[in-house]
Amino acid sequence: MPPVQNIKEIADMRTLRALIVCSLLLLVATPVWGRVFVEWTEPAIPSAASLGVKDLVIPWGPGKIHLMNVAKKRGYRVYALVKPQDAGATVRNGFAGIIVEGDSSEPGQGVAQKVVKRLRSSYPGISFLVLDSGGKQPQIRGNLVEKKHGVLVVSSPTRVPWIDSNVALARYERAFQSGQPPLFSFSWELTDPLEKKEGPRAEDYALAVAEAGAMHADVILPVYSNLQKGLAAGDKTAWREWDRVKRYLSFYSKASSSKLQSVADVAVVTDHYEDAYEAMNLLARRNLTFRVLAPADVTAQRLSGSRLAILFSPPDARAAQALQAFSSAGGTVLVADPHGPSHWEPLHAVKASNGTSYKIARGETIDSIQVVGNPAAFAEKVRNLLHRQGLLIYIWNAVTTLGFAYHAPQTGSMVLNLVNYAEEPLQVQVRVKGSFPNIRYETPEHGFYPPLKPEIDHGFTQFVVSGLKIGARVDLSPQAKQPE
Amino acid sequence: MRWSKVFPASVALLVMVVVQAWPSVHADQMVYRKKYAMGTEFEIVAYGPTPERTARAIEQAFKEVIRLDRVMSNYIPSSDLSRLNRTAHYRAESVPADLYKVIQQSLVYSRLSAGEFDITVGPLARIWKAEIRNGTVPTEAEEQKLRRCVGWRKIVLRPPDRVEFRSPCMAIDLGAIGKGYAVDRAAAVLRSDGIQSALISAGASTFYAMGSPPGHSGWIVHLRDPSGKLGPEVRLRGNSVSTSEQTHDPKPGKAPFGDIIDPAKGVPVKTSYSVSVVAPTATASDALSTTLLLTGPARGKMLVRKLPHVAAIWVSRQGKAEMFSNGPRISVKHAAGPEH
Numbered sequence: 001m002p003p004v005q006n007i008k009e010i011a012d013m014r015t016l017r018a019l020i021v022c023s024l025l026l027l028v029a030t031p032v033w034g035r036v037f038v039e040w041t042e043p044a045i046p047s048a049a050s051l052g053v054k055d056l057v058i059p060w061g062p063g064k065i066h067l068m069n070v071a072k073k074r075g076y077r078v079y080a081l082v083k084p085q086d087a088g089a090t091v092r093n094g095f096a097g098i099i100v101e102g103d104s105s106e107p108g109q110g111v112a113q114k115v116v117k118r119l120r121s122s123y124p125g126i127s128f129l130v131l132d133s134g135g136k137q138p139q140i141r142g143n144l145v146e147k148k149h150g151v152l153v154v155s156s157p158t159r160v161p162w163i164d165s166n167v168a169l170a171r172y173e174r175a176f177q178s179g180q181p182p183l184f185s186f187s188w189e190l191t192d193p194l195e196k197k198e199g200p201r202a203e204d205y206a207l208a209v210a211e212a213g214a215m216h217a218d219v220i221l222p223v224y225s226n227l228q229k230g231l232a233a234g235d236k237t238a239w240r241e242w243d244r245v246k247r248y249l250s251f252y253s254k255a256s257s258s259k260l261q262s263v264a265d266v267a268v269v270t271d272h273y274e275d276a277y278e279a280m281n282l283l284a285r286r287n288l289t290f291r292v293l294a295p296a297d298v299t300a301q302r303l304s305g306s307r308l309a310i311l312f313s314p315p316d317a318r319a320a321q322a323l324q325a326f327s328s329a330g331g332t333v334l335v336a337d338p339h340g341p342s343h344w345e346p347l348h349a350v351k352a353s354n355g356t357s358y359k360i361a362r363g364e365t366i367d368s369i370q371v372v373g374n375p376a377a378f379a380e381k382v383r384n385l386l387h388r389q390g391l392l393i394y395i396w397n398a399v400t401t402l403g404f405a406y407h408a409p410q411t412g413s414m415v416l417n418l419v420n421y422a423e424e425p426l427q428v429q430v431r432v433k434g435s436f437p438n439i440r441y442e443t444p445e446h447g448f449y450p451p452l453k454p455e456i457d458h459g460f461t462q463f464v465v466s467g468l469k470i471g472a473r474v475d476l477s478p479q480a481k482q483p484e
Numbered sequence: 485m486r487w488s489k490v491f492p493a494s495v496a497l498l499v500m501v502v503v504q505a506w507p508s509v510h511a512d513q514m515v516y517r518k519k520y521a522m523g524t525e526f527e528i529v530a531y532g533p534t535p536e537r538t539a540r541a542i543e544q545a546f547k548e549v550i551r552l553d554r555v556m557s558n559y560i561p562s563s564d565l566s567r568l569n570r571t572a573h574y575r576a577e578s579v580p581a582d583l584y585k586v587i588q589q590s591l592v593y594s595r596l597s598a599g600e601f602d603i604t605v606g607p608l609a610r611i612w613k614a615e616i617r618n619g620t621v622p623t624e625a626e627e628q629k630l631r632r633c634v635g636w637r638k639i640v641l642r643p644p645d646r647v648e649f650r651s652p653c654m655a656i657d658l659g660a661i662g663k664g665y666a667v668d669r670a671a672a673v674l675r676s677d678g679i680q681s682a683l684i685s686a687g688a689s690t691f692y693a694m695g696s697p698p699g700h701s702g703w704i705v706h707l708r709d710p711s712g713k714l715g716p717e718v719r720l721r722g723n724s725v726s727t728s729e730q731t732h733d734p735k736p737g738k739a740p741f742g743d744i745i746d747p748a749k750g751v752p753v754k755t756s757y758s759v760s761v762v763a764p765t766a767t768a769s770d771a772l773s774t775t776l777l778l779t780g781p782a783r784g785k786m787l788v789r790k791l792p793h794v795a796a797i798w799v800s801r802q803g804k805a806e807m808f809s810n811g812p813r814i815s816v817k818h819a820a821g822p823e824h
Contacts, residue, residue: 140518140520140525141525142516142518142525142527143525143527143685143687143688144516144527144529144683144685144688151514151516151529151683151697151703152706153683153685153691153703153704153705153706154688154705154706154707154708155688155689155691155705155706155707155708155725155726155727155760156688156689156708156727156729157689157708157727157728157729157758158524158663158686158687158688158689159524159525159687159688159689161520161524161525191516192513192514192515192516192535193513193514193535194513194515194535194536194538194539195515195516397559399523400520422520423520424519424520424521424550427560427561
């Protein structure tokens, strides 16, 4: 290195160093977007650049250090997937991070969280993440059930497709995991021997990537062993399949230039996943946007933007006060506590004599609504309470599509991620709250479409997107388009 | 020396057993696939010569269903049916053979049921669906206006492929027959690909059974029982079953809303029955299940009497069952006894 000549050169060198450090930090920083961790088990690994993935997960076990070293040489950040009891032993093996998998029960998650908390403070240089392994393969569930002696077939009126999604899980995890985005894994549900031999299709991988990306959640993508072998061996068919997945990996790895906040019509207050799961699932399936709040996190600020709060767990006095203020300002509080109304005394300060509905200023509290007994009626009730005309997102004629909306407070723009679980191209009509004259629509398959022509009416923007196969992103800007 | 005779004979016998068993080992492998089409989940379970060939045949069958969706959908603006609904008022339009055939079949069931089955209820169905979404009901004036657009006799078929509407506002909705036709076409594709044993489901409301699964004499389908008391079932082999039921407003005490419109009255049909109909084809079972939901058991039985190889069961939420069979056997745990 030549000797430094003067102050100006020193300043230049510092600037350069700062730039290098910043660039490095940007490279290794956790993106605000969801990450896809590819789970790999086979001894041969293609390069990170060819696979289009940075983060590789190796289930911990004997001989895995060699695999980790191979993966590192191929350009990956390598994470070990471990049980809580093995986490401490893997720390010094050179992994970029340790993913601790509790069992999917709430106590199991609690154990994993404790282990991670302890390790984070002891080893600040290593990334520790808690995994919820209770996810499911995103798909539209079939009606036929394979039994030991054949197929169980039950006729019915035409069924509305049932979406198996991870929305409830991701929303719940976001409320309870500190220091990381929700991270979940799932297993492929493969039915017949041929499917079990061949593994999932590219569309199934793409849907898993799209769902996680749309929710801004992290996912461990289990790559089927046949596909791993094919990719490592340079098999053309395997690479043709993976190239279709890569489009999705690339599409969802693009971070937004603005800081985004998820928007929700509904706040679900719970600290018990099982109690609220069915309701959250129904809300998700009906495109009713929601966020989950732990009872201790219920504040006026966290409730702002929502119009309905559903309570599955008792609030403490401070939360009850916030809920009462929310209700007084026009919000509706729906009490769905399975343990009965006795916990809600703080909310009943202003009671009406008739029935179980209490008017509180401009708002309302509805007590002890049945959820489990009649889930369809519950979802309909929620939808009616929100007055469907005022929903943040409304999607027509697309019972297989879920929408995930985010707001950029600095610019006033909105990002809407659409996920079509049917994996067949659809035309979808959407209405969102707000006036957005400038709308860009893009899909992984097609890239950007020409700007959409929205209809703006009474503070709502309506538009139609076509060619929605699995995933898509709609950028809605309040700024009118600049003339070209 | 004894071994020298016995051993080759044993090997030969073993080879014969293996050779004979080999195709059946493969034939026993089930292949299951599902595909979203026509607004619902299509599913096929099939057994074939090899799993790979069976899977390919199923993919072809699904391609056929998707092709038909592009012909018969009234949600897809570019479908042949949407085009027909836009342009065939007082003007005969050419349509693809499948669409012509389905409309022709629909008119057969309209004639048979004296108009209970009617594919022209589209405008009424649409306004009711919109009102259901908004939680309201159409006004009488709106309904009267739309009823002028309804009536299967206003459809004129001009062979070999043209269709004309004798009404300025008519629109066809094939929701009560299209899926059945698609199931029949999927079966034809599977058959042409050498599959002899398969069960095809369209949204669990229409099934068609080809042959039987290995080791069984047919495909057992448990039929919809809103009471949960009767457990009706049918064994299908080379025939079909469809189930229809009116959807109801989940709010207690409200008037029944639903997708199935009574063409005679122009309003959603009020019935607590679920109807399952067994028929030789899925087109027939699909069309008849809607028809027999509208007629109810009394008139429905008279209609089934005219149709060979058809059976029907009406099950109410209270557990009351009425059956009539012109061939196929529907069994129930607690007999309401089929009439013959």
